[in-house]
Amino acid sequence: MIITLNATASPSEVKRALIDHGLWVEELVGQGRVQFRVESHSAQVPIELVQALPGVELVTTRASTHPRVDQQPKVVEVGAHQVGVGQPTAYFAGPCSVESEDHVRRLAAKLRGYGVKFLRGGAFKPRTSPYAFQGHGEPALKWMKKAAAENGMALVTELMGAEERDLVAEFADLIQIGSRNMHNYALLKHVAGAKKPIFLKRGMAATVEEWLGAGEYLLLHGAPAVVFCERGIRSFDPSTRNLLDLSAVAILAGLGQPVVVDPSHAAGRRDLVGPLARAAVAVGAHGVMIETHDAPGRALSDGPQAVLPEQLEQILKGLDALSAGSKA
Numbered sequence: 417m418i419i420t421l422n423a424t425a426s427p428s429e430v431k432r433a434l435i436d437h438g439l440w441v442e443e444l445v446g447q448g449r450v451q452f453r454v455e456s457h458s459a460q461v462p463i464e465l466v467q468a469l470p471g472v473e474l475v476t477t478r479a480s481t482h483p484r485v486d487q488q489p490k491v492v493e494v495g496a497h498q499v500g501v502g503q504p505t506a507y508f509a510g511p512c513s514v515e516s517e518d519h520v521r522r523l524a525a526k527l528r529g530y531g532v533k534f535l536r537g538g539a540f541k542p543r544t545s546p547y548a549f550q551g552h553g554e555p556a557l558k559w560m561k562k563a564a565a566e567n568g569m570a571l572v573t574e575l576m577g578a579e580e581r582d583l584v585a586e587f588a589d590l591i592q593i594g595s596r597n598m599h600n601y602a603l604l605k606h607v608a609g610a611k612k613p614i615f616l617k618r619g620m621a622a623t624v625e626e627w628l629g630a631g632e633y634l635l636l637h638g639a640p641a642v643v644f645c646e647r648g649i650r651s652f653d654p655s656t657r658n659l660l661d662l663s664a665v666a667i668l669a670g671l672g673q674p675v676v677v678d679p680s681h682a683a684g685r686r687d688l689v690g691p692l693a694r695a696a697v698a699v700g701a702h703g704v705m706i707e708t709h710d711a712p713g714r715a716l717s718d719g720p721q722a723v724l725p726e727q728l729e730q731i732l733k734g735l736d737a738l739s740a741g742s743k744a
């Protein structure tokens with residue numbers, strides 16, 4: 417924010433008052449009237465309080481580029497379940513790809529027992545190689561719906577193309593837009609017209625502003641709500657598949673936005689899923705999405721990062737304990 421002082425103000429007194437409120441202040445020189453630039457994230461100080469300080473003439477702030485995101489509800493209704501501020505940590509789990517009816521139903525029944533309320537699984541898969549398994553399509557949606565319904569779970573699944581919208585919307589409680597499509601504005605506008613809440617994965621090279629801007633497209637064009645999902649961004653280091661950006665998660669959580677972390681695609685490694693999930697909850701994530709498979713070695717996609725159901729159970733118990741501890 418920029419603070420302009422009136423002609424009779426004492427700059428040093430105003431500056432001291434701002435600093436006493438915990439704000440980081442820089443004087444802007446050569447502007448005629450004395451002006452201060454204040455980093456508004458340095459302390460939570462209501463703008464009215466700054467405006468009321470003796471000697472302050474004008475306080476200007478930058479208009480938000482995503483007003484609808486700023487105003488969206490802090491809790492998103494997904495089927496019979498909720499994700500967001502003040503809710504129990506939302507657990508999303510399931511296979512990378514839906515592989516067969518029997519497989520997804522058996523897995524879902526196990527996951528329910530661990531407190532998973534959101535079943536994930538891909539029917540239409542964005543694969544780097546056109547020769548890799550592309551998903552079972554419509555049948556997979558039906559299998560997954562059955563699995564979710566018989567276990568009282570909400571269903572989240574990805575939509576890749578505009579032509580899939582009505583089909584996916586018929587089955588999904590929450591429509592996933594994958595990382596590769598976050599910048600596909602024509603698709604965002606079109607999918608918003610399905611009037612379903614959207615699970616918006618962060619583009620792998622998107623800034624936080626671009627991610628929030630993509631959310632704004634969805635809300636402007638009719639989506640009732642957006643749940644943001646951090647899934648790692650591209651980095652220079654091949655030790656992990658992506659780099660989990662916990663700062664972005666903390667920023668969104670600080671803004672009161674519903675935010676979920678996907679440590680599976682972030683790490684690409686089973687052994688890091690638990691530690692990263694704990695870190696996510698510690699910085700304020702409202703949920704985690706974890707790829708789970710009972711035979712990762714035979715998984716049709718993303719086997720190296722899939723955890724076994726028993727491992728998921730342990731991870732979620734750890735998260736429950738973490739949440740309980742932070743409330744104590």
Ligand code: PEP
Nearest residue numbers: 538594595596617647681
């Ligand atoms: C997924 O969740 O199945 C997926 C492909 O994720 P992302 O878009 O984050 O790569």
Ligand code: MN
Nearest residue numbers: 512707717718
């Ligand atoms: Mn996957």
